[in-house]
Structures are given as C-alpha cells and as structure tokens.
Amino acid sequence: MKSIVICLFLVGIATVQLPAKNANKEEAKSLIASGKSLENEGKLLEARAKYSEALAYNGGFKELTELNKKISARAGELVKSANASFDAKDFPKAIDQLQQAHTLLPDSPDVNCDLGVTYHAAGDDARAIESLHTCVTNVKKDDEKSRYEQLITQIETGDRGTNLDAGQKQAISAFNESLRANEQTLPTADDDAQLCKSLLDNQSTLPKTPAILFNLARCSEDAGKLEDAARYFSDYLAAAPDSRAVPEAKDASSLLSSILSFDGPKREDVRTHYRAAAQYLVKGRYQLALKEYEAVRDIAPDFAFGHRQLGLFYEALGRTKDATSELTVYGLIQSVPVEEKEWASKEIASFTEKRTAYDAAVQEAAKRVRPMLFTGHSGADMVICDEAIKSLLSATNEFQLAPDANRLLGYLYVEAGYPAGAKRAYDASTASDVDPFFFAWVSEPNNSKGALNSLRNTKGEVFSLVRVKKDGLQIEPMFSPLKRKKKSAGGIEPQSCHEVMDSLQVLLPQTQCGDFLPVTSVRHIESKQMGIEITTGSEPIWIRPVNLFQDDPTQNGPAGRKFVNQYVRVIQRYMENDMTKLGAEHMTGGEKTMMGLQIASIAMGGVSNAMSAVSSASAMISASVSAMQVLSLMQQYRTEKAMLNRPGAYKPIPVDPAPLAFRVE
16 A cells, blocks of 8 residues: 655754744745745646645645635546546546646545556456455545445455345444444453454344355454354355455365364364464464463473464564574474475575564664654654565565564554554564654653652653553653752652653663552543543642643643544553543533633624623633544554454455445545
8 A cells, every 4th residue: 555654743852943924924935935936837726735745834825725725626627537437438548647646635535546447347356356445445434434444345255245134234334333432542451352253243134145154264363263254254155266265265275274174193182272272363362372372382392383373473573593493393294295395495584684684674764763862853864664664564574473573563553543554563562572653742740749859859741652561651751841849859860751852772771760669559530621640549640641742732622632632542441441531522512612612702892892792611622623634644543453364364255335426425
C-alpha cells in the first residue's frame, strides 16, 4: 500500500525563531507569484506546494483555498467521465481517468472506491484490493465502510454470498462489528479472544460459504480446536479452489497437518501445548506462546516439525543464535526431506545479512525520530517521520517480532491513531520484555506528599518518559520548564534529572531520578478531559500525553477524551489491570446542555452576548471536529503487516450486496 505521510508537528519544546515581518511578507509574495505561474501552466499540484509553503509566512491562504476548489472540481470531472466509461464497459479508459483523478486527490473516497471497483471489473484484483483498502480507510460511514470491507473478502475468498435468515445475519454482523472494533481501538487481550464467540457459537447453523469457512477455520485454530480448524480449511479449499486466499489457507492447513500427524508417545501433550500456543498467539501473548513451543521441543525432541517451528519463532524474535540451533537440529533429523534440509541451511546462512539489514534500518529510524522527540520542529519534518516508519517496517521484514523496531513502531502507531498496528508492534516488543512507552507531562497537586519522588520540590509539570510495564509504570523525568526549588535528597543535581532533553545520544534515556509506580498502589485510572488521572493512596497523579503529530489538538469534548483514551488503552492492555475507565467518545449530556444554553443566549441580551455565545459554541464544535479530522488523516497510514506469516487472520463476512457500481455521495 502506498505510504502516506502522517507526521504533523511536535509540541514545541524549543523556541523557533521566525523571520522578520517584512521578510515574511516578501517571501510570501515570491512564493505566491511562483504558485500563480505554475497554476497558469496547469501544474496544479506544484502550485499547491508553493501556496502551502507560503502559509509559513502568513500568506497564500486565499490562493490555496481557491486552488483546492479547482483541484476538487477537476477531479470531480474526471470521476464523472470515468463513470461514463465504466458504464460503457471501457474499463481501461475508466482506469486511466481515475488514475488522473487519484494524482490530484489521492485520499478521496470517491476516487479510491471507484478505482477499486473498476480494477475488479477489469479483472485486476490485486490492484482492486489495494485501492479498496485505501477506500475503506477514507470512507466515513460505518455501513458503507463495511460493504467495501466485505467486497474485499469476496474478491479474496471467491465468496458470492447467500441468503441469510435473521439469526444468521445477526451472528455474522456481530463478528464483523467486533472485527472492526478491534481494528479501531487498542483492545484488551480478552477482547481479542472474544472476537470469534458469535461465529463459533453458531457454527452449526451458519451456511458454509467460502468466507464463513475461512473464518471458522481461523477461529477454531485460535480457540485451540486444531482438528476443527484443519477440517474447515480443507472444506474451504474444496469450496474455493481458485480464490486468492488459497495460498494462505494451504499454508495454515499444512501447518495443522504437521501437528496432527505426530503420533509419538507424547502425542496428546504435543497437541495440548500447540492448542495453548494458538490461544496465546491470538491474544498477542508471544512470550507465553514461545514457552509452549519450547515445551513441545523438550517433551518430543524427535518431532522434527517442532524444531522447525521453534526455530522460525526464534528467528521472528531476532534470536538468531537460538534459531540456528533449532534449525540445525531440524536439518539433521533423518526423516526430514532433502529439500527441507536445504531450506534450513539457506535460512541459517541468511541470518548474518538479515541482522545487518535490521540493525541498519533501526538505527536509521532512530536517527530520524530522535531529533523530533527532543527538539521542536516544523512541518518540513513530515517526510522525516514517514521515512522513519518505512525504515522500521523494513526492519520488521527481517525479524517480525524483534523488540527494538517494534517498540518504536508501536509508539509511532499509537501517536498516529492506528491502534491495530500499535497492538501488533507492542505485543511483539513485550515478547522480549521491552516495554511500550509514550511521552507525557506529569504532575501531582501536592508534590511534597506525592507518590513520585522525582516530582517533589518541582513546580508545575515535568516532561517525562512513561514506560508501561506489566506490574506498574516507570516514569522518567526528562525536562522541566520551571526550576526546582532545591536539590533533591541525596544531592543529585536537578538538571541531571530534568534537563536531559538536550541529549541526542540515547533515544529513551533512563534518568537518575526515575520512579516506579507499582500497579498494587494504584486504585483507579481514568481518562479525563485534560489527561489521565491516576488515583493512589496519596494525591492523584496527572499524566497529560504529548502528541508527536500535532500541536495540542484536543483540549475539549469527545475528541479530547478520544485522544487521551488511546494512551489509557496502552496502560490497560500492558499494565494488565482492571481499574481503568475510558472517557466518553461522544458528547455528554452536560456538554449538550451547555452548548444549548450558549446558543439559546442568542435570544437574550444584546448583540455582544449573542456573538460571544455563538463563538463559544463554535469553538467547542470546532475543537472536536478539527481534532477528529486530524485523527482521521493520521489513520490513513495503514499497513497490512501480519505477525508470524498470518496475513488477514480474519476477513469480514459478506452480508450486504456488493458495491459494484460507482460510489455516489
């Protein structure tokens, strides 16, 4: 999928010097003139870049607004022409017209949805799926999003749908809704395991269409019902022998066959451990799954497949020494086919090159991200952040579960509002005991009695690194805008704890004044309007997350709580607690009442009061709407990266008619 820039700008820690006013004016004029010239030549995108650059010098607003209207109108004309070509079944011409529109508006739902449908009609399903994934990301309405998700499944599985009764439709819709919810939030491990409940509970009454068979196979596998999973995959391959998901189903079926074919004295124990491993994998508990794989090796050392899978698991974790050991044993077992022995030898030989590529990619990403964490920067760094994510993805291509790349990737995905990617990456890093983290301003109302030693004798908030551990929170102070009243106990110099932001040598420094807040001392964690309130035995601790991608975007309303919730979910999932409470992601009754009172005051008093009320109400709406738009923009950066070679573990099941015509808004 095409990489889309998601970085906006970090809350400024360092002060940026702006050019003098007259210099600003002249620079803006020059950029606008260049933009006008390009626009007259028909180079609309190049002109837009000039006008956008002029915004930094307080110019180009009007020109950019008018040009965007012109670009949208031109794209609209191309889509209309493509629609006529589509209706005439001239699909190559329609694709050409839509590609031109895509160049102008790459994130338009109309363009991407119509392009996906047209590619499908033309028989190019690989490109159809790519465009439809972008379409699904950009479409706002859940029901429409669901129909395009189902179309992707139809293309992948060869499903043509069937008539469903009310009970069947309810069970399938519940599965689809749970699947979407798990993509749009960072769920708990138990939420992951509950995803398949409606499908498995109703499996005897559901029609055995290809999509249902595929999902029943995956759900049975993840529930530890290996025999059922093998049967459902076999049924799927018979029902859709030419579908695009056949390689995926064959790989899964082959793996299950290897496990179930073992007939040694520890046969039932081996199956029990693999069942447990499957259940841990679906919950993202890679560390526990690894122990089950190791147990199989220990109790059945003559089971060749056990060594093969454990070796691949070690490789995914980046533990190449352990992987070499297991794959070497696998290659020496007499019953292993010659071609498999050759494969194992080649795989071992590739580790050195993979390690070099992985280390280089992680170092490159850290080099790009580090300055953005420790200094203020401008929109020019959007490309830098995008390149950092590309580097991290290339690193995980070498070792899918390796901790350093996944820890940083998880953080960037949380900041970008892509919880499904954050979950996979953070789950991977915790498999190697590497903690998820984020940055926040931390404070306590009464620092002299607070639970955190690092905040005592400190005025205001302290910019801190927050590490989320299984048994608590590690809080490392990094920067304080206000000077401490006095030295802390023990004679540690305040600046050694609170001014490490100047250091660019360590990505995630461990300071001398870090505090550990054990989960046993936490009574309650709640997402509030301005941050996360952690109630302990003493004064509450306030954690106000810092968003890497935009300048303090969400201070009010549902969007503010949605922003904070994503960090609360990280704490909830990885600190493994049941005392967290999420904030409402819709307008509360009080907010609605307040807005109503403000608007109603227009009818009372003078014009001044009326304008003040309208301004206040508009500000509340604007804060929520603009923040949601930014979150939506950041969600455009999607990756279908899968863990442990399991692409598309589940697929939305077709329930509604496929949207095979052009999208109409």
